[in-house]
Amino acid sequence: MCAGIGLHTGERVRLVLKPASTGAGISFVRSDITDRDNRIAALADNVTTVRLGTTIANEAGASVATVEHLMAALAGLGVDDAVVEIDGPELPVMDGSSAPFVDLVNRVGLKQLAAPRRAIQVLKPVVVESEGRRASFLPALSSMIEVEINFEHSAVGNQTCVFEVTPEIFSADIAAARTFGFRKDLDALLAAGLARGGSMENAVVLDDDGVANPEGLRFDDEFARHKALDALGDLYLAGAPIIGRYHAQRPGHAINNLALRALLADKSAWKMVTVRDACQHDVAMANS
Template sequence: MCAGVGLHSGDHVRLVMQPASAGTGIVFIRSDIKSHDNRIEARADAVSAVRLGTTISNAAGATVATVEHLMAALAGIGVDDLIVEIDGPELPVMDGSSAPFVELIHKVGLTAHAMPRRAIQVLKPVVVETEGRRASFLPALRPMIEVDISFEHQAVGRQSCVFDVTPDIFAEDIAGARTFGFKKDYEALLAAGLARGGSMDNAVVLDEEGVVNPEGLRFADEFVRHKALDALGDLYLAGAPILGRYSASRPGHAINNEALRALLSDTSAWKMVPMRGGVAKEVALAKS
């Protein structure tokens, strides 16, 4: 499916999403680069940086940063083909979640292509482990994300989230979960000249006492839901939905991309199949 919509962010970034023909995939166009080298395809092997977000680039060095929240929105509501024009090197952070992108696309609606959707079906387990983090793909009949996190902070602790990737579940339970960070880390980033656009308007901020944001949390376990959101966005760089269960412990953008590359590089671990609708609703959320 495809959609078309445009926005101007408070960061003075102009972003326009245009429908694309079947088979195009998700393609970013840096409209501020006036050459033929301004096209960046959203692919796993295009990932060039994973600090504070996922950055993709092309062979000419053109980049687009922080693509994961938009990619999660596209994966969650089923947009396969889209041209994303942006006049800067980073997507607008909006409120730190995928919800604003979902709302904008829903306003204009989706158009179904005549050809059926295609998906990547996981055929056997694929596992990666690095620096105490673990991620795996397991065969399943529908797209599923399972994430658990553990932070030594009273507002977070141990949290887990399992959800089927369907438009309704994503919109209701995942899309609104905001990115989060610790005040001490944010202050260190500012001192280093980074995260200059960060604020409580686009993130959940934690100090030693708890959540600093005056409005509090949108979900009691918003932290793990956002990690699941990030994982979904990073995995959509596969170029198609993944019919399988992605399970990750303490995930981040780096291991999400590493696991995806491991899956795609093992051609015996997956195959392309027609995508069938009507998956069952299954959501399990827990905190301890």
């Protein structure tokens, strides 16, 4: 369980992770909604908004915003089945990374289930391009994320992040990378009534002089690492881990979702396989 404010709404919410049955996947339940269907499956088809984060919603209009950091934590740790109860419209931003979610899950522990794990195996290249951005899925022997970013700011510039999705690598190298933004953009969003929970406590803020946060960066390439984190979270809306290499140039939530939908729509580009050397995980007490 954790509590915090949403980056964009500024509202305080309470979030609880609970076990789910084998094969149930990840779903969000809006515990504050009682007059209609309040369960939202964490699937690409349910993505409704990709501005300033990824929002999912069901047909009854119940929605949850900014799901990508928690989804990245679940993907990185190998959690296949879980129920996420939340009493508000947006996940808490915590420190702007996935690390607090990883710490909470690790504190409780994971239970391995007997059923073999299912995964989506990429069989052939799938490429999408949109507004100067490009993303592709390529066949590979494991789950890989590669992102390339280019910002005209001295603290960022050209950066690349490549990592294999394993609990060890994700926890050590990716989970702590924070979201980032430019002070001028933050000021404009605040003036428009957006990003009301945004501050240097939950994001890396860039101004004309560089990184404004007194503590500086956690990694020299924290910006690329966070974009890779976002990509992993967005892609876990496939409903299963993806065995393949995802390569994105100038990635963002929109191109991530566009690429994922393109992959899933092409039935010849993938197949569902059983990962026999891995077991599904559930959110449960380690000693249960």
